[in-house]
Amino acid sequence: MSLDLEQIRRIARLARIAVSDAEAADTAASLSGVLGLIGEMQAVDTTGIEPMAHALDAQVSSAQRLREDKAVEPDRRTAYQASAPAVQDGLYLVPRVVE
Amino acid sequence: MLNASLSEMSAALESRKISSVELTQLFLGRIAKLNGELNAFITADAPRALKDAAAADARRATGQSGPLLGIPVAHKDIFCTEGIRTTCGSKMLADFVSPYDAHVISRFGAAGAVLLGKTNMDEFAMGSSNESSYFGAVKNPWRRSAVPGGSSGGSAAAVAARMAPAATGTDTGGSIRQPASFTGVCGVKPTYGVVSRYGMIAFASSLDQGGPMGKGAADLAALLNVMAGFDARDSTSLDRPPEDYARDLERPVAGLRIGLPREYFGDGVDADVAARVQDAIRWFEGQGAKTVEITLPNTKLAVPVYYVLAPAEASSNLSRFDGVRYGHRAAEYADLYEMYCKSRAEGFGAEVKRRILVGTYVLSHGYYDAYYLQAQKIRRLIAGDFSDAFAQCDVIMGPVAPTTAYEAGAMSGDPVKMYLGDIFTIPASLAGLPGMSIPCGFDSKGLPVGLQAIGNYFSEARLLNVAHQYQKATDWHIRVPDAFPL
Structure with a gap:
């Protein structure tokens, strides 16, 4: 299984990672290697096997525990925004999206 | 004191032979001396450590005690720490x-x-x-040209060089067990759900x-007794009654049924690794344990399965790093889309990008x-292999990795080759089972070999028992690299 440069650009766009034309060829080669490894599982007959989404679904209920729909956390907005690259008036700043 | 067990350290603190401040200074001194060479720590915060130590001494002065009170512990830089960078x-x-x-x-x-x-x-x-x-490679204290394993290689090297009495790690496909094996220390990956993932940066x-x-x-x-336990803030944390993981340490191993998977002893395992693991298994037989040959037929599929599931989950988890709420933001961008793309291209290294792209x-x-x-x-088939095997045995043993520590750079050009080195640790991770690495000797180059013990769900106390009995008869785990004498 190998990927061409156009597929690499599409995946990189979906993942929001800039890949230069120079990097794209290397990326295609290394991703093709990984997909070759992954391809080994394609031949396995898994008819009738339930997918296993949770490591312990045979041991414990795989249903996610839900908490009560009630605000319990204190307001720590200032502390949380201290690590943001750009904030103003308690809001995160990003480039203008809507003109 | 640098090579003492935690219970010996605790006894010395309790009898006032040493204070926590003195003990902490001893390890801070060791870090100051060795970290330039080994690069095991990204951040060593001496003032914070000494403040914790003074607080522990003050607690003890008021009559409090506890197995870890005043004991210094290093943490993998994946665990969030308020006030110290992560x-x-x-x-x-x-x-x-x-x-x-x-x-x-x-x-x-x-x-x-501390x-x-x-x-x-x-x-x-x-x-x-x-x-x-991003902060540079970690060196293996047993051979500085070799890798310490990963991903918890800093914790492993820190313990191996006695820069810390103990450390935390995380294991997704072998990241506690494999570096423990490569550096001659002991590590346990608990059953999935036993230790809360809250504040542990997700992979x-x-x-x-x-x-x-x-x-x-x-x-x-002693460490797991503190780390384990229910936490409502992690939706996969298991709500179980607390356990004392030390309760079975002194149980004899006579009658223990050890399963030996034929897939873990075949081609591709270094002769020295196989020999040291077999020596250890013979020791258990000498104590009255019984070995039984088992099969884990889907072992060879574990690496391909892992390299679908782990990158897929990573691509989703790491989408949070967008340069908006925290983390690196590119200096220049024309619009929001370009800000995302450039911030992520600059902030992530090659392997992380590779996995995000595979997952995407x-x-x-x-x-x-x-x-x-x-x-x-x-x-599910892989988990089923284990449940069939545990019908015949109490613990599964084999090598942690097919090789001992390899030279730095040996695998870096070929990610798939490196991935295949995790063949014996990934299966237990996929099944959610506990596993540990136990030092069991050295290869002909003087590099440590790790024996892997995999147990059934929630059998951590039994695994620790098995390891402890072996360690009472051997001294592999208390040996110190010649280059870093105490």
Whole structure:
């Protein structure tokens, strides 16, 4: 299984990672290697096997525990925004999206 | 005191032979002396450590005590620590200071342990050699040209060189067990769900599990007693009654049924590794344990399955690093889309990008059934192999890795070759089972070999028992590298 440069650009766009034309060829080669490894599982007959989404679904209920729909956390907005690259008036700043 | 067990350290603190401040200074001195060479720590915060130590001494002066009160512990830099930067080995988080502590950090704090520093790791825990850290590679104390393993390689090297009495690690596909094996220390990956993931930066959420690393199994039991336990803030944390993981340490191993999977002793395992593991198994037989040959027929599928599931989950988890709320933001961009793309391209290293792209591909439209769903189905077959095996045995033994520590750079050009080195640790991770690495000797180059013991769900106390009995008769776990004498 190998990927061409156009597929690499599409995946990189979906993942929001800039890949230069120079990097794209290397990326295609290394991703093709990984997909070759992954391809080994394609031949396995898994008819009738339930997918296993949770490591312990045979041991414990795989249903996610839900908490009560009630605000319990204190307001720590200032502390949380201290690590943001750009904030103003308690809001995160990003480039203008809507003109 | 540098090579003492945690219980010996605790006894010395309790009898006032040493204070926590003095003990902490001893390890801080060792870090100051050796870290330039080994690069095991990303951040060693001496003032904070000494403040914790003074607080522990004050608690003891008021009559309090506890197995970890005043004991210095190093933490993998994946655990968020309020007020001390948490980098996850990445440029993305090079300046990130968490506004809260991880659950594991809070538990150690409550137990009175001293936070010695934050250890180096593969970037976002993605790697098996500790060469992908933004903060530079970690060296193996047993041979500085060799890797320490990964991704918890900084914690492993710190314990191996006695820069810390104990450390925390995390294991997604072997990241506690393999570096423990490569550096001659002891480490346990608990059953999935036993240790809360709250504040532990996510890589692959259905696999990630924190665990302790230290010199011996008795130390790990004391550490796990603090780390384990229910936490409502992690939706996969298991609500079970607390256990004393040290309760079975002294149980004899006579009658223990040891399963030897034929897939773990075949071609591809170094002769020295196989020989040391077999020596250890013979010791158990000499104590009255019985061996039984078992089969884990889907072993060879574990690596391909893992390299679908882990990158898929990583691509989703790491989408949070967008340059908006925390982490690196590019200096120049024309619009929001370019800000995302450039911030992520600059902030992530090559291996992390590779895994995000693989994960994005396998989850993309039209491929989900062929990759992600197929991998989840085979994951069930792999878990089924283990449940069949545990009908015949109490513990499974084999090598942790097919080789001892390899030379730095040996695998870095070929990711698939490096991935295949995790063949014996990934299966237990996929099944959610506990596993540990126990030092069991050295190869002809003087590099440590690790014996892996895998147990059934929630059998951590039994694994620690088995390791402790072996360690009472052997001294592999208390040997110190010649280059770093005490």
